[in-house]
Amino acid sequence: MLRKLFGLMALALLAGCATPPPPAPDSAASKVVAMGSLKNIEIGPMRVARENGFMTVNVSLNNTSRYNKTLYYRFAWLGNDGFPVAEPEAWKSLTLYGAQSSFLPAIAPVPKATDLRLEVKTP
Amino acid sequence: MRAWIGILGLMCAFGGQAAPKVAVTDMAFEQQVKEYIHTVSAQTSFHANAYSASGSASYNEDEARNTYIEQGELRKFSGDIKGEILKSGMFQLVQGTPYTANAKEDVYDVIKRIKNGNFKGADYVLFGTVSDIDFRQDVNEIANTNTHSAVLGLTLVGDFSLINTRTFEITSAFTAMGEGQDTKLVNGNDVRVTPNRGRVVKEVSKSIGMDVARQLREQLRGEVEYSQEQPAPRSNLPRDEAPKILR
Numbered sequence: 001m002l003r004k005l006f007g008l009m010a011l012a013l014l015a016g017c018a019t020p021p022p023p024a025p026d027s028a029a030s031k032v033v034a035m036g037s038l039k040n041i042e043i044g045p046m047r048v049a050r051e052n053g054f055m056t057v058n059v060s061l062n063n064t065s066r067y068n069k070t071l072y073y074r075f076a077w078l079g080n081d082g083f084p085v086a087e088p089e090a091w092k093s094l095t096l097y098g099a100q101s102s103f104l105p106a107i108a109p110v111p112k113a114t115d116l117r118l119e120v121k122t123p
Numbered sequence: 124m125r126a127w128i129g130i131l132g133l134m135c136a137f138g139g140q141a142a143p144k145v146a147v148t149d150m151a152f153e154q155q156v157k158e159y160i161h162t163v164s165a166q167t168s169f170h171a172n173a174y175s176a177s178g179s180a181s182y183n184e185d186e187a188r189n190t191y192i193e194q195g196e197l198r199k200f201s202g203d204i205k206g207e208i209l210k211s212g213m214f215q216l217v218q219g220t221p222y223t224a225n226a227k228e229d230v231y232d233v234i235k236r237i238k239n240g241n242f243k244g245a246d247y248v249l250f251g252t253v254s255d256i257d258f259r260q261d262v263n264e265i266a267n268t269n270t271h272s273a274v275l276g277l278t279l280v281g282d283f284s285l286i287n288t289r290t291f292e293i294t295s296a297f298t299a300m301g302e303g304q305d306t307k308l309v310n311g312n313d314v315r316v317t318p319n320r321g322r323v324v325k326e327v328s329k330s331i332g333m334d335v336a337r338q339l340r341e342q343l344r345g346e347v348e349y350s351q352e353q354p355a356p357r358s359n360l361p362r363d364e365a366p367k368i369l370r
Binding site: 046052111 | 360361364368
């Protein structure tokens with residue numbers, strides 16, 4: 001009985017230590033880098049396209065709380081080798097009203113960009 | 124059977140015939156050279172004393188104009204014409220004898236020049252004459268700035284005919300134009316601005332060459348290019364991609 005209990009406890013501990021599985025490549029989650037945990041903001045699907053030679057993206061955001069929330073964000077534009085091809089952008093802020101869902105559009109500053117990262121942070 | 128082989132052989136011979144040979148003349152021109160002479164001599168003398176006074180003045184002015192006609196060939200602009208003809212692959216080129224100052228015949232008398240053997244080995248002669256050559260030098264104000272644009276432009280118009288050296292048939296004839304300009308922005312702080320003549324001349328040469336080759340293609344092969352302008356520079360932006368929704 002005691003052994004079983006110990007076993008269960010050990011299992012529970014292991015499960016707690018295990019890191020969450022990495023997001024699938026080419027998923028919206030794989031493009032998002034959250035600095036700390038995002039409070040009450042959900043990042044939904046992304047629309048990624050290349051229009052007139054430049055990479056464009058539109059990210060859907062959702063405020064899950066009833067209160068207004070501020071989000072700090074910036075995009076990093078990466079080349080084929082996974083390294084940035086443009087100067088780092090300045091951080092921008094976005095206010096999402098209570099329970100609002102919104103979209104965040106962006107265009108790559110250089111045509112070389114083939115991939116992106118969205119860095120987000122809530123205060 | 125033999126006859127057939129013979130006919131086939133003949134067909135092959137004609138089929139494999141090389142492109143006709145063309146001699147491209149330098150563009151002939153004729154210019155009036157004017158000399159203007161103007162001499163003025165003036166003398167005055169004046170004497171006076173208590174009882175008498177005398178004076179004399181003489182003024183002599185000579186003016187003369189001397190006009191003669193000089194013929195020659197413009198050596199400068201035929202390089203790109205030859206180049207573009209070679210690029211088009213329609214003809215092989217042969218160098219003809221250039222017209223020099225001690226040539227006896229008239230530069231425009233192309234038949235005599237062909238008969239004199241100036242274009243040996245050529246099936247055709249592309250004979251060009253200068254219709255107009257004109258340097259422009261303008262300084263224009265640019266509104267709301269303290270800058271001017273200094274433009275040096277050159278326009279060369281030539282009249283060309285492609286003449287068969289045996290039958291003297293003109294197989295194509297056209298006027299071609301070459302244009303080039305160099306623009307510089309100038310303001311009061313510039314001490315000296317020299318337009319780039321060399322680049323202008325090169326541009327003119329290039330564009331007249333392309334015009335000649337285009338019109339030859341048009342008249343001999345019936346290829347009509349609808350865009351008269353040079354093709355717009357293609358942007359090297361990557362191709363657009365259809366939107367993807369990442370979830």
